[in-house]
Amino acid sequence: MAEHDTEGRYLLDNQQSEAGIRFGALAELFDPVTFRHVDALGIGAGMRCWEVGAGGPSVPLGLAERVGPTGSVVATDIDVSWTKDIAGGAIEVLSHDVAADPPPAGGFDLVHARLVLVHVTDRAEALRRMIQALRPGGRLLLEDADPKLQPLLCPDESGPEERLANRLRNGFRTLMAARGADLAYGRTLPRMLREAGLSDVQADAYFPITSPACTILEDATVRQIRPLLIEHGLATDEEIDRHLANVATGRLDLATAPMISAWGRRP
Incomplete structure (x- = not known):
């Protein structure tokens, strides 16, 4: 999901050319985790x-x-x-703001959001609307970074090289926090689901410590936020060039923040 800043722009804009690269890297890193949970929850033919x-x-x-031809997916x-x-x-695709717009019509057997709510300012309202959209017995699967x-x-x-990388990552976190991101949100998911009335709540966490996809993700992310890092005095042009060159060697062991997956059932 695109991440909105306080001036009406996007920190990680879906329309920037790097966005497609980022989505591909995130899919490589996290799709196996997401679908391990989806399959364990029993999502199959005919479901919505x-x-x-x-x-x-x-x-x-x-x-x-x-879900096959008898089921449906609203994205x-x-x-x-x-x-x-x-x-x-x-598959139906809709332009929609989860914290402001009514949920899509009809109940759902699964509602899933990955790396979304950490960037949403009104997280509590977004969560309420997602749970509202569940059918009785439907499952909510939330996956967010911490x-x-x-x-x-x-x-x-x-x-x-690693010290420079960590300093620039700190700059990225500074930009996220300034735009309302809760950098400790992931760990709260199990409690949030229980307090919202869901049952059978469980959670786990995953993050890669080194992967070629991490290298691709870091290069694309830094290129997207480069102007803001410089504008806010968080890095210089020379430092960013040096970091991108270090990343390009493939010799840095690059990690991501932990992605915490939490799931529960609407009674």
Whole structure:
């Protein structure tokens, strides 16, 4: 999902050219985790799913495979640039703000959001609307980052390249926080689901410590936020060039923040 800042622009704008690269890297990193949970929840033929803040196409397509021609998938986002081409068959694509717009009509067997709510200012209202959209017995699966739980791009800070990488990652977190992101939101998900009245709540967490997809993700992310890092005095042009060159070597062990997955059932 695109991340909105206080001046009406986007920090990670779906329409920027790097967005497609980021979505591909995020899919490679996290789709296996997401679909491990989706499959464990028993999502299958004939079911109806709502993918919130879809961003890229991979999760809606994976859900459509599971529900088949007798099921349906509604994929929503504020900006549907990267999902509009998959509309048709079992998949409906809608422009939608989860915290402001009514849920799509009809109840859902699964409502899923990945790396969305951490960026939404009115998270409580978004969560209320997602739970409202569940059928009795329907499942909510929320997956969100917790950058404060593991804030480093390079957990093994063994040299100047890793120290520079971690300083720029700190700048990224500063930009996120300034736009209303809750950098410790992921850890709260199990409690939020229980307090919202869901039953059978469970959660786990995952993050890669080194992966080629992490390298791709970091390059695309830094290129997207480069002007803001410079504008806010968080990095210089020279530092960003040096960091991108270090990333390009493939020798840095780059991690992500932990992604916490929490799920529960509407009674």
